[in-house]
Amino acid sequence: MNGTRQHVLILGGTTEGRGLAEALAGDPAAWRVTSSLAGRVAAPRLPPGDVRTGGFGGTEGLARWLREHAVDALVDATHPFAGTMSAHAAAAAAAAGVPLLGLRRPGWTPVPGDRWHPVDSAAGAAALLPALGGRVFLTTGRTDLAAFAGDAARWFLVRSVDPPEPPYPPRTEVVLDRGPFTYDGERALMTRHRVDVLVTKDSGGAATAPKLAVARDLGLPVVVVRRPPAPPGVPAVPDVAGALEWLRGGDQAG
Incomplete structure (x- = not known):
């Protein structure tokens, strides 16, 4: 995704989502960033860039939003337990023809003594x-x-x-x-x-x-x-650095 300014929609509300929005907002000539928050927290920590709050109206509503707002890439940085939203993101991205990346922090693993x-x-x-x-x-x-x-x-x-x-x-x-x-x-x-x-x-x-x-x-x-399973076939990275690499020219085809 090089050349013209790209519009990235981040399904956020997490530390990783805010971090990615901050990184993209630091280069406004290359990126337009919109973060979408679920609205479940009364006073969320708002990321930089455009912010929208609330649902899209299911898969069809999200696909329509992606088209109407000329989104070039969708990043699902929702909570690891937001399984329904992740499923909607996968279906909507496929319907709208928009590349989708999952930004998922690694889960915890037990150590001796646990x-x-x-x-x-x-x-x-x-x-x-x-x-x-x-x-x-x-x-x-x-x-x-x-x-x-x-x-x-x-x-x-x-x-x-x-x-x-x-x-x-x-x-x-x-x-x-x-x-x-x-x-x-x-x-x-x-x-x-x-x-x-x-x-x-x-x-x-x-x-x-x-x-x-x-x-x-x-x-x-x-x-x-345990976490719910992630949608199949969606590429995923564990951190903001990996998301930036994908956006700047990684394998958006997944």
Whole structure:
């Protein structure tokens, strides 16, 4: 993608999406960048360039937007668990004839000392808890709380950027916070609340990883919800540098 100024649409909201927008905005003669945010966070950190908020109206709506706004490349930098949006992006890009790249931070991997219990869903995590502990640090995000709402036997510490809405467990304490988090801060939080089991999604990245190190050092079990599969046939890179290489002349045909 060389020569004239290129319009890149970033499906963002992640650290990687903001980083790519910042890199492209630094060269306005070459790139026009638009970032699309889902609108689930009340006060998101806005990237540079044009920003739109909210859904497109499914696959057809996104394909229409790509055509109407003369998008030259689509980068799916959504959260690793935004499976529906990634599927829509793949179908829309194919329909509109726009090259698509997945920008996916690598997932976490266990190391010696970890006591991980992988599951495929929040419901699977909820089913494991009776055998693991009674004081749960639940960091799967507010959209998955309903899976745990029927558990009155356990106490839950729920961390979220915005206040969660019901349903959620009856014995719940909410802490509103946004990463990145530190090891010392996570250890203080978990020991103060006498947490004996951690539940998390395999989001990857450094911003929320310290809780895993704390759980390891405290000998706590960790229930890890696996990522949904990425759309088949979509090229992917793990970082902003890889996305820039692809945009500047990599294999956009995938």
